[in-house]
Amino acid sequence: MAVRTHRHSHKAVVIGGSVAGLFAGNFLARQGWDVRIYERARESLASRGLGIASHGELEDLIVAAGATVPSPLGIDVTGRSAIDRHGETIARFDYPQQLAGWTGVFRSLSARFPADRYHSGWELSGIEPSGGRALARFSNGEAVEADLIVGADGFRSSVRAAMAPHVQPRYAGYVAWRGAVEEGALSDAFRAETVNQFCFCFPKGSEFIGYPVPGDDGSAELGRRRYNFLWYYPVAPGAGLTDLLTDARGVVHEYSIPPSLVRTEHIERLQADARDLLPTKFLEPFFAASHYLVQPIYDVESERIGFDNVALIGDAAFVARPHVGVGVLKAGQDARALAQCLARDASIAGALAAYDAERLPEGRASVAAGRHLGAFIERGLDGPWTDPSLDLRVEDIIRVSGRPVQKRQAAIGNAP
Ligand SMILES: Cc1cc2nc3c(=O)[nH]c(=O)nc-3n(C[C@H](O)[C@H](O)[C@H](O)COP(=O)(O)OP(=O)(O)OC[C@H]3O[C@@H](n4cnc5c(N)ncnc54)[C@H](O)[C@@H]3O)c2cc1C
Structure with missing residues (x-):
């Protein structure tokens, strides 16, 4: 990705300091943004993850974000x-x-992001417009103004609640x-x-x-x-x-x-x-x-993820059931797409409209794929084979869930 530095004066506030927030923080910082991350948890998140299925593209994203791929990943x-x-x-x-550890990915992204710009123990309480910019309010009484607010605050996102309160986890x-x-x-x-x-x-x-x-x-x-x-x-x-x-x-x-x-x-x-x-x-x-x-x-399906100067990324934007195994990958893809749109477009609102158009279809597709893979459990069926109308064989489940989402539709019923 071409690294553009023309936005030196532009300030981004990222809400949520997990993988999506760190991806966004690193991508934007590389483009010259003045970025700060605000994370609700006081303690380090490093110990919280278990295993994640990893794809080659995850390594590319870590490198593109300027971080070092954990060895071994x-x-x-x-x-x-x-x-x-x-x-x-x-x-x-x-x-x-490769079956990776969430912790390794988190640590590598975290090591790349300046520690003095990562604020633990700050919980977003609201967002307000502020003369063409946006104001993030925190429960500690502080408020921070920025040109861009990135909601990377997970499936119960407060940023999403402020921008699209009707979208709820199901x-x-x-x-x-x-x-x-x-x-x-x-x-x-x-x-x-x-x-x-x-x-x-x-x-x-x-x-x-x-x-x-x-x-x-x-x-x-x-x-x-x-x-x-x-x-x-x-x-x-x-x-x-x-x-x-x-x-x-x-x-x-x-x-x-x-x-x-x-x-x-x-x-x-x-x-x-x-x-x-x-x-x-x-x-x-x-x-x-x-x-x-x-x-x-839960499923979370947003109708919009780019607003005038607020963007949703990662689980704040879409949550696909973990059968698809793309949550971390999608967080990185969202963050990269957001940074690329901001690098291309002269206006933040224009960039966020482009980001919205680019990433909504992928988010929707991953939610749909997760629903399909989990339908037999949701419906209480005794295995995926019990209802042929589901069009879901065991072979598909073990193959499909191992692939990046864009290849999934092609893989269903057409496994190599
Ligand atoms: C059972 C299960 C298995 C999974 N397996 C895989 C897998 O194999 N592969 C894969 O890629 N993904 C997997 N995932 C998904 C993956 O864990 C998530 O998609 C990924 O961690 C999303 O990261 P995120 O940064 O968007 O959100 P999160 O990791 O949820 O981070 C959101 C952050 O925002 C903070 N926050 C929340 N509210 C506020 C607030 N108001 N103010 C400030 N901070 C706030 C939170 O403390 C948190 O640190 C799995 C998920 C589950 C549940």
Whole structure:
């Protein structure tokens, strides 16, 4: 990307200092913008991520943002497979891919962005127009004026709430229970079986995925990595979800619940289901995990992501269900597209209109693809094969979810 520096005097405020915010901060800073990032969390976000499926383009984006690709970025796997309840292989797909750690990507983007321009513990409370510029107000009483506000504040974006309050996350009817285990704590037999594989199974109306990711220290060495698993597990909308999100003191958490507050009865039910439904080999990592994270799955579909001087990027703009595995990639693509539009167009409003036109179709396509891949779980079907009208075979699920979104439609029903 051509780096343009003609906007020296222009100031950007980025709300949210996770991957999307850091991508945007780095891209804009490279173009000469005076950028500051404001992140609500007081503590570092580095420890929060688990595994992400990575694509070649992610490396290109990290480099284009001026950051250093973590070495290694991830674990090389040779393929994907799906097994049945008894451990028999029901589908295979040779697909060399890197399975990265979210933390490595976050750390590398963070290392590139000037620490004195990253403000932790600042929560956006509102946005106001201010004489052709925009004013970001924070809950600590401060206000910052800027030529551009970038909303990189995730799926419950306050920036989106200010610009398009009617766009709300829509619960998909299931949650993801996630866990990770140090590989050193797992048996040699398990490691040997899973070493190069991204593995799927479909226990009664759900979907379970397991794959290795780099260790906490970034290590890709066998035995020092972690095994990451994710179980898409139906929880009824309404009372069912509210019950899961209600802690032992009766406090209802609106969108998700910290792992330590999940009630014991929910963990016990999950573990009982694991004993009944998971193929034997997955019981080992499942029960070795010290805790489980639960993340309800939501769709977010914006109608507009570029306003006069406010842009939405990453999960603030669109959230596709994680089956498509493109959240981090899309965050980087959005940030790059935004920076490119700003470099091309003389006016910020014109650049944001161009950004909106360029990225809306991609965002919509990724949400639609995620819905399609998760429809059988949402509808409580006992596997993707039970309703042919879904046009979704196990082969498609394991292939399609491994590809960047623009190739996905071509891949459905047309796998190599
Ligand atoms: C179960 C699951 C599995 C996933 N697997 C993958 C995968 O394999 N591959 C992949 O690419 N992606 C995956 N994702 C998606 C990926 O994690 C996200 O898409 C990605 O992290 C989006 O980054 P973001 O910066 O847009 O949002 P976030 O990471 O949500 O960051 C938003 C930031 O904004 C801050 N913030 C919020 N409100 C305010 C405010 N008012 N003021 C200031 N700051 C604020 C938050 O504290 C947060 O740090 C998965 C997601 C889930 C739930």
